[in-house]
Amino acid sequence: MAKSKQSSDTRLDPVAMGQAMIQQIEEAGLGSMRWMGTAWFEVMADMNSEVVSFVADRIREDVKTQHALLHCKTAADMQRAQVAFLEKAYTQYTEETGKLIKMGMDMLPDASTTTKNTPV
Template identity: 45%
Template sequence: MANKSETQTSTKDAAPFGALAQLQEAGFGNMVGMSTAWMEAMGEMGAEVAGFIAERIKEDVKTQHKMLHCKNVGELQHIQGEFIQKAIDQYQAETGKLVEMSTKAFAPEANGEKKKS
């Protein structure tokens, strides 16, 4: 009877590793060997997104302040137009940064691998 419970415990403990092995077989490669550099890059990307969101919230607050103090509809439309244009520009720039950061993070050199010639 002791053997049966030991087998069940070891099977349960091995379950995460079994799932990882299945992912590797499915083509996800050696996920256990992800480098520290890759994990740091993912952290930097997360920090970049958080910083971007904070800046956008500041822009939202500034725009609301301007809108509350505008004198006429023309001025309100101008404020809204500026806000939209700045948001578009900032989102485009941020997307470019994140694409560049992710390209570096997923590059073979960043993960400790060498490029194949």
């Protein structure tokens, strides 16, 4: 009975691929990525949650606007519904961008204490 031959090729091993990628990034000059730690993953999870909540809010607004458009009786009513939708979308996207930028900046280590481990 023939033994199965296991390949040591890193292209077939996702863990080895990830390790090789991180090593290449570190060698490219970004330094050790240990600074990320569990706090980084927690912030990334919070950011993902924020994005999902934002998308859900926007979908609710889309449905609400669609409902309003279906009940318009005049062109002026339709125009008001469209303008209200665009104004709300602009406000929500602007606020969400600010939130995500702040969350991203909070994720980085404090550069005032030392710049040795700051990735950017």
